[in-house]
Amino acid sequence: xxxxxxxxxxxxxxxxxxxxxxxxxxxxxxxxxxxxxxxxxxxxxxxxxxxxxxxxxxxxxxxxxxxxxxxxxxxxxxxxxxxxxxxxxxxxxxxxxxxxxxxxxxxxxxxxxxxxxxxxxxxxxxxxxxxxxxxxxxxxxxxxxxxxxxxxxxxxxxxxxxxxxxxxxxxxxxxxxxxxxxxxxxxxxxxxxxxxxxxxxxxxxxxxxxxxxxxxxxxxxxxxxxxxxxxxxxxxxxxxxxxxxxxxxxxxxxxxxxxxxxxxxxxxxxxxxxxxxxxxxxxxxxxxxxxxxxxxxxxxxxxxxxxxxxxxxxxxxxxxxxxxxxxxxxxxxxxxxxxxxxxxxxxxxxxxxxxxxxxxxxxxxxxxxxxxxxxxxxxxxxxxxxxxxxxxxxxxxxxxxxxxxxxxxxxxxxxxxxxxxxxxxxxxxxxxxxxxxxxxxxxxxxxxxxxxxxxxxxxxxxxxxxxxxxxxxxxxxxxxxxx
Amino acid sequence: xxxxxxxxxxxxxxxxxxxxxxxxxxxxxxxxxxxxxxxxxxxxxxxxxxxxxxxxxxxxxxxxxxxxxxxxxxxxxxxxxxxxxxxxxxxxxxxxxxxxxxxxxxxxxxxxxxxxxxxxxxxxxxxxxxxxxxxxxxxxxxxxxxxxxxxxxxxxxxxxxxxxxxxxxxxxxxxxxxxxxxxxxxxxxxxxxxxxxxxxxxxxxxxxxxxxxxxxxxxxxxxxxxxxxxxxxxxxxxxxxxxxxxxxxxxxxxxxxxxxxxxxxxxxxxxxxxxxxxxxxxxxxxxxxxxxxxxxxxxxxxxxxxxxxxxxxxxxxxxxxxxxxxxxxxxxxxxxxxxxxxxxxxxxxxxxxxxxxxxxxxxxxxxxxxxxxxxxxxxxxxxxxxxxxxxxxxxxxxxxxxxxxxxxxxxxxxxxxxxxxxxxxxxxxxxxxxxxxxxxxxxxxxxxxxxxxxxxxxxxxxxxxxxxxxxxxxxxxxx
Numbered sequence: 001x002x003x004x005x006x007x008x009x010x011x012x013x014x015x016x017x018x019x020x021x022x023x024x025x026x027x028x029x030x031x032x033x034x035x036x037x038x039x040x041x042x043x044x045x046x047x048x049x050x051x052x053x054x055x056x057x058x059x060x061x062x063x064x065x066x067x068x069x070x071x072x073x074x075x076x077x078x079x080x081x082x083x084x085x086x087x088x089x090x091x092x093x094x095x096x097x098x099x100x101x102x103x104x105x106x107x108x109x110x111x112x113x114x115x116x117x118x119x120x121x122x123x124x125x126x127x128x129x130x131x132x133x134x135x136x137x138x139x140x141x142x143x144x145x146x147x148x149x150x151x152x153x154x155x156x157x158x159x160x161x162x163x164x165x166x167x168x169x170x171x172x173x174x175x176x177x178x179x180x181x182x183x184x185x186x187x188x189x190x191x192x193x194x195x196x197x198x199x200x201x202x203x204x205x206x207x208x209x210x211x212x213x214x215x216x217x218x219x220x221x222x223x224x225x226x227x228x229x230x231x232x233x234x235x236x237x238x239x240x241x242x243x244x245x246x247x248x249x250x251x252x253x254x255x256x257x258x259x260x261x262x263x264x265x266x267x268x269x270x271x272x273x274x275x276x277x278x279x280x281x282x283x284x285x286x287x288x289x290x291x292x293x294x295x296x297x298x299x300x301x302x303x304x305x306x307x308x309x310x311x312x313x314x315x316x317x318x319x320x321x322x323x324x325x326x327x328x329x330x331x332x333x334x335x336x337x338x339x340x341x342x343x344x345x346x347x348x349x350x351x352x353x354x355x356x357x358x359x360x361x362x363x364x365x366x367x368x369x370x371x372x373x374x375x376x377x378x379x380x381x382x383x384x385x386x387x388x389x390x391x392x393x394x395x396x397x398x399x400x401x402x403x404x405x406x407x408x409x410x411x412x413x414x415x416x417x418x419x420x421x422x423x424x425x426x427x428x429x430x431x432x433x434x435x436x437x438x439x440x441x442x443x444x445x446x447x448x449x450x451x452x453x454x455x456x457x458x459x460x461x462x463x464x465x466x467x468x469x470x471x472x473x474x475x476x477x478x479x480x481x482x483x
Numbered sequence: 484x485x486x487x488x489x490x491x492x493x494x495x496x497x498x499x500x501x502x503x504x505x506x507x508x509x510x511x512x513x514x515x516x517x518x519x520x521x522x523x524x525x526x527x528x529x530x531x532x533x534x535x536x537x538x539x540x541x542x543x544x545x546x547x548x549x550x551x552x553x554x555x556x557x558x559x560x561x562x563x564x565x566x567x568x569x570x571x572x573x574x575x576x577x578x579x580x581x582x583x584x585x586x587x588x589x590x591x592x593x594x595x596x597x598x599x600x601x602x603x604x605x606x607x608x609x610x611x612x613x614x615x616x617x618x619x620x621x622x623x624x625x626x627x628x629x630x631x632x633x634x635x636x637x638x639x640x641x642x643x644x645x646x647x648x649x650x651x652x653x654x655x656x657x658x659x660x661x662x663x664x665x666x667x668x669x670x671x672x673x674x675x676x677x678x679x680x681x682x683x684x685x686x687x688x689x690x691x692x693x694x695x696x697x698x699x700x701x702x703x704x705x706x707x708x709x710x711x712x713x714x715x716x717x718x719x720x721x722x723x724x725x726x727x728x729x730x731x732x733x734x735x736x737x738x739x740x741x742x743x744x745x746x747x748x749x750x751x752x753x754x755x756x757x758x759x760x761x762x763x764x765x766x767x768x769x770x771x772x773x774x775x776x777x778x779x780x781x782x783x784x785x786x787x788x789x790x791x792x793x794x795x796x797x798x799x800x801x802x803x804x805x806x807x808x809x810x811x812x813x814x815x816x817x818x819x820x821x822x823x824x825x826x827x828x829x830x831x832x833x834x835x836x837x838x839x840x841x842x843x844x845x846x847x848x849x850x851x852x853x854x855x856x857x858x859x860x861x862x863x864x865x866x867x868x869x870x871x872x873x874x875x876x877x878x879x880x881x882x883x884x885x886x887x888x889x890x891x892x893x894x895x896x897x898x899x900x901x902x903x904x905x906x907x908x909x910x911x912x913x914x915x916x917x918x919x920x921x922x923x924x925x926x927x928x929x930x931x932x933x934x935x936x937x938x939x940x941x942x943x944x945x946x947x948x949x950x951x952x953x954x955x956x957x958x959x960x961x962x
Contacts, residue, residue, distance in 0.1 A: 028839070033874040082825060106825030109789075137789075137826070139873065151873060167790020169836075169871035173908045176870050180910045220793060246790060251806045252797035258828045259789035284937070285794065285908070313585075313735035314643020314722060317696055318760065321728030330727045354734045392649030429761060431652035432629075433919045440912035458760070 001098055003201045004208070006132035010099040011143045011187050013074040017048040017097065019088060020079035023055030023062050030103060031079035032057060040152035048073065065091060072096040077140060077150075082106035085136070086121055093129035100126075100133050101140030107193055108261035109137055116261070119195050126196040137260060138192030139168040142175065145186065145211075151175075159184025161292055162212040164202045166191060166220045166260050167246065170285060174216065177289045182447035183296050186211045193260050198223050203231035207238065214240040214295055216288055217279075220247050221262020232277040240470060241279040242291045245270050278473050280466055287462065290454060294463040297452035298422050300471045301383035301464065305329045307376065308356035310388025315429065316356035319388055319457045326461030330355045331381050340375055344368035356388065365407040370414070377419040384422035386460065387412060387451075389442055391427060391435040401438055409445035416449050425453040426460050486608040487681050489574035490673075491619040491663050493551035494521040497542055497573075499564055500555030501525035501533050506579060507555035508533055510616075510626060518632055519623035522547055542567045549573050551624075553616055558582030561612070562597055569605025576602070576609055577616035584669055584737030585613055595737070599671050613736060614668025615644035618651065620661060621687075627651075635660020636689040637768060638682040640667060640675060642696045642736050643722065646761060650692065653765045656919065658926025659772045662687040669737050674699045676707045683711040690771050691715055692764060696722045697738020705749055712754035716949060718767050720758040721746050756949055766933060766942035773931040774943065775901045776950055777862035781805045784832035785848045786840075787866035791908070792832035795866060795936045802940035806831055810859055813851065820847075832866065840867075840887035845894055852898040862901035864939060865891055868908035869918060884917050888924055895930050903931040905939050 001009070016038065021031035035049055036058060048069045049062045056062060063069050066076065066088070076097050078088055082104055092100055107119035119136065126133040134140050142149050144158045154175055161178070163185050165171040171190035178185070187209070189202060199219055206212045215235060222228045235241050247256030248267045256262050274281040282288050306328045308319055323330055333341075338353040345363055363369050377385065416423060425446045427439045443453045454460040496514060501507035511525055511534055524545050525538040532538060539545050542552065542564070552573050554564055558580050568576055583595035595612065602609050610616055615626040620634045626644075630651055637659055641647030647666040655661075662685065665678055675695050682688045691711060698704045711717055723732030724743050732738045750757045758764045782804050784795055796806050809817075809831045817829040821838070828834035833851065838844050852863050867887065872880070895902055904925050906918045922932035933939035 037874055081823075104825070105827075106823055109828075110824045165790075167788070167793070168873065169788030169868065170790035170794075172873060173791075173868065173870040173910070176910045177908075218790065220790075246793040247797065249797045249800035251800045252793055254808075255793045255796040255806075255828070255830070255832060258830050259793050259834075312643070312645035313731075314641070314646035314694065314696075315649075317643065317722040317728050317731045317735050318646070320731040321723065321725045322760075324725035324727035354731060356731060358735070390645060390649065392645060392652060429649045429653070430915075431649050432656050433916055435652075436912055436915040436919070456762075 001130045001132060003132055003197050004205060006099045007197070007205050009074050010101075010134070010141050011146065013045060013143070013146055013148055015046040015048065015071065015074055016043065016148070017050055017063075017066060017069060017073045017076045018079065019050040019066065019076060021049035021051050021057055021062060023051060023053055023057050034077055034079065034103070034150055035060075037150050037152045038148065041149040041154065042147050042156075044147055046071075066097055067091055067095045069095065072098070074098050075141070076100045078102050078104050080104060082115065082118060082136070085118070086125055089122065089125045089129060089131050089133070092131045097131060100131050101138065102133060102135035102192070103139065104135070105137040107136045107195070109193060109258055111258060119193060119261075123195045133196035134189065135192040136195060139171055139190035142185065142188040144184065155179040155184045157184045158186050160211070160213040161185045161296070162206040162209065162215045163188035163217070164191065164199060164206065164215065165189065165218040166194070166199070166262070167218060168192070170218045170246075173285055174218065174288060177285070178292055180443070181289060181293050181453060183289070183292045193262075194223060200224060200228045200231045203228070203235045207231070207235040212239065214292065215242070216292055217241065217243045218285070218288070219243065219245060220256040220260050221265065229273055229277065232273070232279060236278040240295050241277075242288055242295070243274055243279045243281050244283070244285060244288050245281070280470055282466070287459065290459050290463040291466055293452045293454065294467045297450060298424065298464070298467060300467045301422050303383050304468065305331055305382040306384055306386050307331070307333070307382045308386040308388055309359060310356055310390065311359065312390050313358050315388060315390040316358045319356055322457035323461055326458065326465060328461060333357070333376070334379060334381065337372065337375050337379060340372040341369065344372045364411045370411055373411070373415055374418060377415065377421055384424065384464075386457075387423065387425050388457070389425065389427045390429040391438045392429040392431045402441070405438065405441050405445070409442060409449070412446065412451060413449035416451055423451050424460055425451050426455070426457055427453055428456050486575055489550040490608075490610065490617055492622050493624065495524070495547060495549050496521065496551045496553065496624070497524040497526055497545060497549045498553045498555065499526045499542065501538060502527040502529070503531060503533050505555065507553075510553050510555060510579070511536070513625050513628045514623070516628040517620070517623040517625035517630070521622070524549065542571050542573070545571070550575070552576045554578045554580055556580060558594055558612070561594075562601055565598055565601040565605065565607060568607055569601070573607060576607055577614065578609060578612035578668075579615065581613040583612045583671070585735055587734055592737075595669065595671050602672055609672035610665065611668040612671060615647060615666035618661065618664040626666070631655045631660060633660050634687070635662060635772070636687070637661050637692060637772060638685065638688040638690070639664040639692045640678045641665070641694040642667060642670070642675070642738070643694060644668070646694050646722070649761055650694070650764060654768045657765065657769045657922060657932050658929070659768045670699055676700060676703045679711050680707045683707070683714055689715055690718070690768070692718045692768060694720045694722060694764075696732035696736050698741065701741070705753065708749070708753040708755055716771055717753075717755040718758050718764060718771070719750055719755045720761065720764050754952070756945055762938065763941060766938045767945055769931045769933070770942040770946045773926065773929060774903060774946065777901045777943070777947065779861040780947065781807050781860045783851055783860040783863045785851065785863060785865050786835055786844070787832060787868055788836050788871050789828060789834050791866065791868045791871055792828060792834050795832055798937045799940050802937075802944045804940060804944070807859055809833070809851070810854065813854055816850075817847065840883060840890055842890070845890040848894050849897060852894070852900045852902065857898075857900045860900070862903070862943070864936075865894070865902065865904045866936070867904065867906050869906065869914045870908035870910040881917065884921055888921050891925065891930070892928055895925075895928060903933060903939060905933045905936050907935050909934070
């Protein structure tokens with residue numbers, strides 16, 4: 001089977017086998033953890049636990065080997081030890097199993113030559129038998145459309161983003177963190193050492209995939225530089241591609257070698273390659289998620305003129321500093337609009353009608369204030385509205401807090417309906433458990449209304465800068481054709 | 484400077500404008516829940532009962548002496564209140580009311596000048612206006628009921644009430660305790676220099692943090708800051724650092740912000756530590772208060788997953804730290820202990836994913852921290868990424884985190900290498916609740932906790948730099 005067919009089969013799997021599921025309930029067993037997560041997430045296909053002892057686990061029959069399974073298996077997850085893998089591949093081949101995902105670690109990433117040889121042997125066996133291998137040292141595929149996940153808490157919705165990630169832990173974090181921000185994936189893959197299916201294959205696959213509109217990537221190193229560069233560019237001219245490179249410093253490079261045995265390459269080279277391809281390079285996993293949020297939920301503002309509205313004078317001062325540092329203009333409000341806000345709030349004490357507009361929490365519920373907001377949104381002197389929520393622990397009880405949250409988010413949700421101007425929410429200064437509870441409620445309601453939420457002014461400004469940069473990239477045209 | 488005694492250790496407090504449902508009631512309730520032992524008086528124009536306390540209609544009706552008044556009445560009525568306070572021989576008034584110079588009108592500025600004149604004539608000192616006032620845990624004086632009552636060694640001055648509140652809450656959550664804090668608003672009378680000068684000589688204060696939007700008297704500020712920085716670490720964050728921020732600072736606290744260049748050179752020359760934002764300030768307070776000074780820049784990182792370890796190494800190296808290779812004997816030892824490195828990394832960072840947070844984790848980390856008297860590293864970071872965990876159910880997760888807490892507390896107690904915890908990759912509200920619980924118990928035991936590897940790296944770098952600079956001989960140093 002070629003790699004594209006293999007990936008199609010894996011992402012649309014009808015059944016799955018997990019090799020190395022210890023029968024019973026006792027002890028730490030990764031195979032059983034995979035199994036229970038797959039069941040709990042709601043996979044509708046047939047599930048075949050495999051273990052030489054047979055028996056039963058979670059009410060499912062355990063098969064002694066892959067060849068005892070009564071049908072050809074689409075996707076096999078291996079949790080057994082590394083030396084047993086060559087034999088497993090042959091068994092898969094005989095049983096006409098199609099794709100093998102190796103959670104199994106202990107290959108080239110250990111730096112031990114016998115393990116490195118074992119890994120090359122696996123790559124060769126995959127090509128020879130046609131049983132395509134994902135990994136080793138990875139979590140494999142996540143496919144919400146097929147209702148297949150190795151983590152029970154992953155979002156159930158099928159989104160339009162794709163994820164290619166060399167680290168399992170980082171995959172888990174990105175999918176969850178994006179999910180909490182309203183971004184869901186259509187397909188995601190943690191591919192580890194990439195001994196058979198590698199980063200370049202995956203770029204090519206997502207490039208062709210009409211169900212994927214944008215791609216996020218965490219990569220530590222590359223097997224074949226020139227092939228990779230080509231695939232990167234082909235994808236990036238058609239779809240936004242956001243990349244975090246892990247192992248940028250010499251020490252990070254050494255950590256990469258023992259994590260996924262990749263050749264990390266120099267930082268400068270990476271920057272050049274990504275820039276040349278038109279990919280969006282970001283520095284951290286959180287910036288990656290921020291970028292997906294900006295790409296999915298925002299249209300790029302025409303220029304960099306922001307009006308901010310928020311609670312707290314000191315928070316407003318620091319916000320103004322951050323916007324300024326990131327190169328955003330903060331035009332003063334026209335006098336008639338400032339006057340409308342002043343009239344709506346009655347008393348200027350403790351508020352400011354400059355930009356940022358400092359408004360008390362209860363201000364947003366005021367119908368006159370809402371009218372002033374509408375006037376503001378129709379003013380053509382700015383490009384987007386940032387709503388700041390410093391939740392440093394308000395002098396409010398939770399019950400009042402809920403009321404305030406509903407009132408404020410209702411106002412913004414209504415405003416969202418009446419304007420095409422981009423709006424963002426910035427939730428920050430979360431001091432304690434109480435402020436996190438507020439934050440979760442605000443974020444959920446704002447995202448539901450299609451208002452993207454970020455967690456600091458600096459990160460918001462950063463993501464919007466990159467969004468603007470991406471849309472101004474000479475290679476990019478709105479219809480997706482290569483420039 | 485005797486008036487500071489009335490500010491930080493008043494025997495009696497009156498709250499003007501303590502009406503039910505109004506801001507004055509918040510102040511009243513905060514002081515009462517904070518355990519203030521002296522007399523508390525409520526004042527409102529109707530004499531209405533508030534929080535079960537009978538209110539006076541005027542300060543002049545209060546029978547006993549009043550040291551400290553918190554003023555929450557509309558700005559126009561403040562001059563009369565101050566005259567009454569003068570008649571009552573009140574020593575200090577903290578003015579929460581806003582509507583003075585910060586509104587940018589001539590009336591506002593004149594009103595502020597007027598209250599200062601009245602105060603001078605009556606022998607009263609003013610904190611504010613447009614501020615939250617004083618937090619002095621030693622006497623149970625607080626402007627928020629949830630601030631800790633335990634006393635610490637950090638003094639904080641903040642020109643913004645909101646930013647001051649955030650810093651106190653966020654730092655307290657992570658084990659920092661304060662000697663005193665003042666939100667001082669427009670600084671019409673008592674200003675940043677007065678406060679810094681006081682803290683330079685305050686025996687209860689060892690570290691000073693400041694959020695400042697503008698300075699009243701540049702030359703005096705330079706002298707005070709320099710004198711203070713010679714004696715104690717000073718962490719200083721400038722709000723209104725940029726041109727746009729400076730304009731907002733003017734309408735926030737009526738401050739003249741000054742240029743970024745002048746500010747930078749002033750802070751640099753004084754020996755104070757320049758802080759970039761509020762979250763860095765919290766990280767620095769945690770570091771200066773809780774982390775024993777590492778002897779150098781070699782760090783051991785224990786516990787993150789593979790990808791998290793790669794990213795952490797990049798972040799630490801970028802901040803100038805050295806992540807030394809594990810001594811070969813230790814690698815061999817770990818190999819024979821676990822039989823295989825599959826799914827783990829025994830290099831530094833040490834990825835112990837497959838061990839979990841078990842007794843094995845405790846034993847390995849303890850061994851690494853104490854190996855060869857621990858002289859292969861100068862400090863350790865325990866690395867936990869909640870959102871990176873592959874499999875957990877809610878009950879298993881809670882149990883796992885509780886177990887993790889017990890093991891790291893034991894490691895912390897049983898070793899003497901400087902050690903901190905980095906809990907990052909937090910996503911859900913639930914992650915946060917659990918992480919905050921964990922960090923509360925760690926920080927109460929004295930262990931520094933950070934929310935990101937990058938944040939930890941920046942703060943510890945500043946900390947080391949501060950102490951490296953101190954070694955440079957300065958003739959002006961007096962201690």
